[in-house]
Amino acid sequence: MVAVMDRPEMPPTSLAVPGDVLLEVANVSLAFGGVKAISNISFDIRQGEIRAIIGPNGAGKTSMLNVINGFYHPQEGTITFEGKVRRRMRPHEAARSGVARTFQNVALFRGMTTLDNIMSGRTLMMRRNFFWQALRFGPALNEEIAHRKRVEEIIDFLEIQHIRKTPVGKLPYGLQKRVELGRALAMEPRLLLLDEPMAGMNLEEKEDMSRFILDVNQQFGTTIALIEHDMGVVMDISDRVVVLDYGKKIGDGPPDEVRANQDVIDAYLGVSHG
Amino acid sequence: METLYLVFIDPFVQMVQAPDFFLQVLWEGFVSGVLYALIALGFVLIFKASGVLNFAQGIMVVFAALSLVGLTALGVPALLSLVVCVAIMFVLAVGIERMVLRPLVNQPDIILFMATIGLTYFLIGLGELIFGGEPKTMVTEELLLPTGSSDFDVAGGFLILQHIDIAAAVIAIVMVAALGFFFSKTRIGRALRAVADDHQAALSVGISLNQIWVIVWFAAGIVALVTGIMWGARSDVSFALQIVAFKALPVIILGGLTSIPGAIVGGLVIGIGEKIGEIYWGPLVGGGIEGWLAYIIALAFLLVRPQGLFGERIIERI
Amino acid sequence: MFYREAGQYKTSYAADMAVFPIRQDRIGIGVILAVAFVGVPLLAGDFFLNSIMIPFLIFTLATIGLNILTGYCGQLSLGTGAFMGVGAYACYKLTSIFPDTNILVWILASGLFSAAVGVVFGLPSLRIKGFYLAVATLAAQFFLEWAFIRIPWLYNSNASGAIEVATRTGFGVTLAGPAAGALPRYFAVLAIVVVMTWIASNLLRGRIGRSFMMIRDMDIAAELIGVRPLPTKLLAFAVSSFYCGVAGAMMVFFWLGAAEPSAFSINLSFQILFMVILGGLGSLIGCYLGAAFIWILPILIPMVPEALGLPLEAATTEHINFVVVGALIVAVLIVEPHGLARMWQILKQKLRVWPFPY
Secondary structure, eight states, X not given: OOOOSOOTTSOOGGGSOTTSEEEEEEEEEEEETTEEEEEEEEEEEETTOEEEEXXXXXXXXXXXXXXXXXXXXXXXXXXXETTEEESSOOHHHHHHTTEEEOOSSOOOOTTSBHHHHHHHTTGGGOOOOHHHHHHTOTHHHHXXXXXXXXXXXXXXXXXXXXXXXXXXXXXXXXXXXXXXXXXXXXXXXXXXXXXXXXXXXXXXXXXXXHHHHHHHXXXXXXXXXXXXXXXXXXXXXXXXXXXXXXXXXXXXXXXXXXXXXXXXXXXXHTOOOO | OHHHIIIIIHHHHHHHHOHHHHHHHHHHHXXXXXXXXXXXXXXXXXXXXXXXXXXXXXXXXXXXXHHHHHXXXXXXXXXXXXXXXXXXXXXXXXHHIIIIIGGGTTSOHHHHHHHHHHHHHHHHHHHHHHHOSSOBOOOTGGGTOOOSEEEEEETTEEEEEEHHHHHHHHHHHHHHHHHHHHHHHSHHHHHXXXXXXXXXXXXXXXXXXXXXXXXXXXXHHHHHHHHHHHHHHHSOBSGGGGHHHHHHHHHHHHHOTTOHHHHHHHHHHHHHHHHXXXXXXXXXXXXXXXXXXXXXXXXXXXXXXXXXXXXXXXXXXX | OOSOOTTOOXXXXXXXXXXXXXXXXXXXXXXXXXXXXXXXXXHOOHHIIIIIIHHHHHHHHHHHHHIIIIIITOOOOSOHHHHHHHHHHHHHHHHHHSTTSOHHHHHHHHHHHHHHHHHHHHGGGXXXXXXXXXXXXXXXXXXXXXXXXXXXXXXTTOTTSSEEOOOEEETTEEEESTTOOHHHHHHHHHHHHHHHHHHHHHHHHSHHHHHHHHHHHOHHHHHXXXXXXXXXXXXXXXXXXXXXXXXXXXXXXXXXXXXXXXXXXXXXXXXXXXHHHHHOTTOHHHHHHHHHHHHHHHHHTTHHHHHTTOOOOHHHHHHHHHHHHHHHHHHHHHHOTTHHHHHHHHHHHHHHHTTOOO
């Protein structure tokens, strides 16, 4: 993403070379009480790629995303993001270090307008303190306007100008998903996690959403990890795929390779489990 | 040092030196604890069934007691007016279901909570219009409740037990047991638990929400009536009684909003805790700490267990 | 027909983000301010200022305070009355120690004390939410009420146990105490309330207001975006209590002249809460509408039977007040849970398309 504003606290995205490992998950295990959600999973996400995480329901995909952005804390294993190793991280720290995400069940701020929802993604980049905010004058107002400008660019990009001032609670599901993507984009993330961005959409909406994802990846160079059930979409847009089943990794590689993997076929078609 | 002694040692010395008095304090705390538990039970029943924190529970206690006293003052025999009061509580339950709950179905919890505060004001105004604001005496004897007291020799001193307190404890325990049985073993009880779990799912299997709400508010009304009689017999019947509802609030957050055993244990912890605190530690800070001690006890518990003693642990998902 | 924005184009984001983007609204607010600053002082008598305008403005400020916490940040508080009390007692102590300083300075400074107390009682919001938190704020209410009674230092050990305002000046004008006229007090209250409303509207439209609403609407998602819940909630408690504290100080110094601890009881908390609900959660205009409604209604109710020639006792009118207010709360919640502010919005929307609704 071209930095329109000064963001001295964040290194520009272009520093990382495409193909480098951006995030590495090493031997991560997560359990709730006695239930193992994830056991001993390792994979990596490389700079600039679209990485799909697939698997049947309950395979631990969403838990995996929750681990990556610090909402769950794994009992074992480490997460390395941009060379920094971390085991326990609070969600807001993940946000600060450049991880944004969308959610399986839309998690928008329902009482706020589309504009405010996307503006909320800029929160971390707004610097003016309480007293400037209280006066809303000079620097604070300029800051607000500068961010508004960036947000309007995102709104244009996602083609949601007409719902700018509508409270998101009143929007249809497909548009809510789009606003949520906009909010994540507003954070100018280096890693974008998308949890089932196309769930419950019709064909046209899916095509739109796929286009947005590819555009984000290609125009802004944002690295994307997504969970998706629609195999057609996954095979079409992703560079590499990791397959989970019952909390274990059963496949990893380019789409064609994964498609041919016998374990993956078994897991999806329900052929003999032992 | 002096302060530390007064706070950490002196109260315990007093307890050991006058064990009979300590027992007396414990007993008083126990009795008010039982009554708190009874009010808390009213809250919990309604919260379980409709997800509403019914702020009006306290005023329902006053309203029930006032109706009873008011009716007897008109010359109606006490036991007959008791029956009439039960009928009044039923009418109230139906009225609330029709006028408040049904139109507000599917609104956020906070809206319903505020509606019950509105209801509280409405009932206070109505009660004072009908019965006047001055305190009245409960018709204890006419209701065949025991009066007087007995002394027991214990631990080198004596313990005074008011008969009405004993009756209150017994009746409260019986009520709690009966309600517990009703809601765990009967068909309506199962329906109630289904409603508590998921309104829409309950509707889809053919449970009538409206009916359940009426039943639950009626049950809470009966509980309020009993509490009103007992509490009224120990002091006077007046609007000051509604402050016992403020005592029940820490009880329910301590016990967990949805737990009947929680209400009972919470009631006893608060009842005994605040009596002991007031008697032994209260004088150190000028007394009158009963008003907030219960809240501080509950807050301390909450900071350790945010879901209350018996509430279910919430696993957050996204 | 008259209220229509057609033909008003916005050429900058600043214009689009203005508080009143529509010209008719800007004219309207100008007229209201002119009436408040010029019309009311010229026309109104002492009774109107003392019994209607001054309390109405003070309650509006407290309502804004509670609305910031409950309507914008989603943290239900039942301790408003006590936080107002903290402001009143803090101001009383400050002006007793430094009697010659401009009273307005202490009125505003007392808000800081209230804010600090608010933060302390907001700490449990780290772990507890919703009703549990509401009950926790009741702890503040009862504890502080107790403190106002039991700590004689707070009321300079007066025999009456009440705080009584001595004569105090600001900018050379007598603003508080028995000698203060209604007009200077009205101007002081009006100026503070208008400025603080403007500040609240600035805060709430910017980053801080958005982070409050993020916490209100979905705290988990807010955290994943980088808003830390505890500091945000505590900031909401602090700002809210500051407003309530200033309102409490003004209530004693510019309106009542003296107050007992019972003035800050839970009934005051509920009164402010009603103003917030009736006005509309999450709306600043609603604060004015709600405060006006709840404050003026009880003044009007006794006039109805009087007009009908039915003299009622004071006690009876008060009971009728309770009934009416209680019923109105429930009725408003049923008709429009978002309060008078939403009704006002709907009315404006209707006006926009009138007389051709299609």
